[in-house]
Amino acid sequence: MKNLPGKLLLLSVVSVIAVTAQAAQYETDKEAFENHFKGRFPDVVREEFANGVYAIDPIGRESWEAIEEFPPYELFVDDGKEMWDAPFANGKTYKDCFPDGPGIAHKYPHWDKEQGMVMTLPLALNQCRESQGEKPLKYKKGSINNILSYIAFESRGQVTDVVIPEDDPRALEAYENGKKFYYTKRGQLNFSCANCHVQNAGMKIRSDMLSTALGQTTHFPVYRSKWGTVGTLHRRFTGCNSQARAKPFKAQGEEYRNLEYFLTYMSNGLTLNGPGARK
Amino acid sequence: MNMKKLTAMLCLGAIVAIAGQSVIAAEKKAAPKAETANKVAAEPAAKSSENSGDKAAAESAIAAAESARKKAASIDGEWRDTGKMIKKAQAALKAGDSAKAIKLAKKAENQAKLGYEQAQAQQELKMPSYLKY
Amino acid sequence: MINMSTRLTSIAAAAAIVLGGTLSISTAVAADEKALEEGKKLAFTRKDGNCLACHVIEGGEAAGNIGPPLMMMKIRYPDKAVLRAQIWDASVRNADTAMPLFGKYGVLSESDLDKVVEFIHSL
Numbered sequence: 001m002k003n004l005p006g007k008l009l010l011l012s013v014v015s016v017i018a019v020t021a022q023a024a025q026y027e028t029d030k031e032a033f034e035n036h037f038k039g040r041f042p043d044v045v046r047e048e049f050a051n052g053v054y055a056i057d058p059i060g061r062e063s064w065e066a067i068e069e070f071p072p073y074e075l076f077v078d079d080g081k082e083m084w085d086a087p088f089a090n091g092k093t094y095k096d097c098f099p100d101g102p103g104i105a106h107k108y109p110h111w112d113k114e115q116g117m118v119m120t121l122p123l124a125l126n127q128c129r130e131s132q133g134e135k136p137l138k139y140k141k142g143s144i145n146n147i148l149s150y151i152a153f154e155s156r157g158q159v160t161d162v163v164i165p166e167d168d169p170r171a172l173e174a175y176e177n178g179k180k181f182y183y184t185k186r187g188q189l190n191f192s193c194a195n196c197h198v199q200n201a202g203m204k205i206r207s208d209m210l211s212t213a214l215g216q217t218t219h220f221p222v223y224r225s226k227w228g229t230v231g232t233l234h235r236r237f238t239g240c241n242s243q244a245r246a247k248p249f250k251a252q253g254e255e256y257r258n259l260e261y262f263l264t265y266m267s268n269g270l271t272l273n274g275p276g277a278r279k
Numbered sequence: 280m281n282m283k284k285l286t287a288m289l290c291l292g293a294i295v296a297i298a299g300q301s302v303i304a305a306e307k308k309a310a311p312k313a314e315t316a317n318k319v320a321a322e323p324a325a326k327s328s329e330n331s332g333d334k335a336a337a338e339s340a341i342a343a344a345e346s347a348r349k350k351a352a353s354i355d356g357e358w359r360d361t362g363k364m365i366k367k368a369q370a371a372l373k374a375g376d377s378a379k380a381i382k383l384a385k386k387a388e389n390q391a392k393l394g395y396e397q398a399q400a401q402q403e404l405k406m407p408s409y410l411k412y
Numbered sequence: 413m414i415n416m417s418t419r420l421t422s423i424a425a426a427a428a429i430v431l432g433g434t435l436s437i438s439t440a441v442a443a444d445e446k447a448l449e450e451g452k453k454l455a456f457t458r459k460d461g462n463c464l465a466c467h468v469i470e471g472g473e474a475a476g477n478i479g480p481p482l483m484m485m486k487i488r489y490p491d492k493a494v495l496r497a498q499i500w501d502a503s504v505r506n507a508d509t510a511m512p513l514f515g516k517y518g519v520l521s522e523s524d525l526d527k528v529v530e531f532i533h534s535l
Contacts, residue, residue, distance in 0.1 A: 032412045180404040185397065188358050188390070188517050190503070192407075195510040199409045204476045205465050206458075247357040255355065386518075393517055407508040 037214045049215035050270040056202050057209045073223040073275040076230045080150025088132045097128035105155035109261050111171035118257040139251035140235035148221045152274030162265040178262025187246030217264040219276025333377040340384035341368050347391035356398025361390045451531025461528050485535045496529045
């Protein structure tokens with residue numbers, strides 16, 4: 001019995017070490033990730049990766065810069081501002097849910113301990129709407145992209161800073177699930193996300209250059225010429241899975257939210273520059 | 280007489296040539312392939328699609344495909360077109376084309392099984408070698 | 413006369429052999445060319461083989477560069493069956509390959525895969 005306090009002390013020291021060792025895994029992941037891209041693109045300064053494929057594709061960059069002269073997402077930002085300002089039926093606005101808004105994109109995704117899940121901005125917006133007696137918006141297409149465009153625009157210059165809290169093992173689990181998703185080969189074509197955006201980033205598929213995983217989340221929502229409109233990150237995930245001929249998952253379902261958590265964490269430190277414009 | 284001989288020779292030559300061709304053709308046909316064998320096996324059922332027995336066969340093929348699809352989906356291994364194939368099989372069955380329904384259902388079931396195996400083999404995450412730690 | 417007849421006979425025989433041989437070779441070549449042509453089509457179109465998505469191939473436009481250029485294939489793959497196996501399931505040789513398993517996962521039917529192999533091996 002005399003030994004008990006000592007044993008307890010030892011136990012707590014051991015468990016602290018265990019937690020620290022475990023927590024270090026995602027940091028090791030990020031280091032490997034960063035080193036990979038540094039090795040592949042030694043001439044690209046880190047901050048440039050926020051510009052996606054245009055950090056590494058000088059030809060594409062020229063037309064991108066021309067497009068940015070008259071940004072195709074501008075109207076969406078304007079419409080989004082109207083949405084932000086317009087009162088709900090109960091007289092309240094988005095501001096009542098998000099007092100720090102509208103520049104809040106850098107706070108997402110984050111671990112929501114209370115709900116035990118990864119909270120993304122689109123999900124938070126809909127939870128706000130529902131709490132105010134409004135119908136939720138669709139997660140891939142439509143007016144959710146207006147308000148997301150406005151919030152992204154107002155959040156420009158903020159820095160990606162996803163935290164994986166150590167006081168809730170479920171957060172780490174969500175991160176690990178997102179990571180597993182990224183490296184898992186899927187669909188009839190047997191592609192993982194990483195096959196294209198880690199292993200072969202910078203290579204060309206037909207005449208399109210594959211973007212780097214690093215910096216993939218900074219510019220959402222994105223105006224894609226292919227879509228002719230602005231779309232969400234989860235719409236983009238859907239498209240990628242579909243191209244690999246895998247059945248896409250539900251937008252804002254657990255799989256894609258965890259994926260967003262992992263992928264955004266990997267871009268920690270990069271400046272937000274949404275909404276973006278892409279081919 | 281010489282002319283006759285000549286003609287005969289030419290004929291013989293032609294026969295040799297034709298024989299040569301058919302040997303080549305036969306060789307090509309003979310090359311065994313797994314899929315071809317499968318198709319041949321699936322065909323007898325498909326050919327007599329008027330039989331009510333075939334309707335039942337189509338129904339059970341669709342049910343098998345659907346349960347394989349669900350199994351793949353349960354571990355996130357479903358492919359993009361599997362469900363669409365099953366829907367097409369159901370439509371073909373409804374239109375009375377059991378042969379087509381069976382063909383589509385078999386294809387869907389095969390996809391579902393492959394998708395399941397693909398996901399099952401990756402239940403434990405193995406980090407790829409191209410990412411150096 | 414006998415001489416003449418013998419000579420004629422042997423000429424005819426030779427002609428027949430040559431003619432027969434040519435006939436048989438030319439039809440075989442025609443069949444091969446057809447397979448090559450079909451294989452090329454499958455390799456170049458986006459929907460089917462889409463080899464061009466990742467490999468440079470002579471005569472193909474807008475080729476990607478994820479995989480190695482497809483050239484000197486007979487030197488790289490003296491055994492056509494090895495090439496076929498590689499296209500059928502590239503993950504056997506490299507678990508991390510980004511190449512789809514064209515045969516194993518049924519991206520191409522076995523007969524289409526044969527045509528693609530014919531074409532790729534001819535490069």
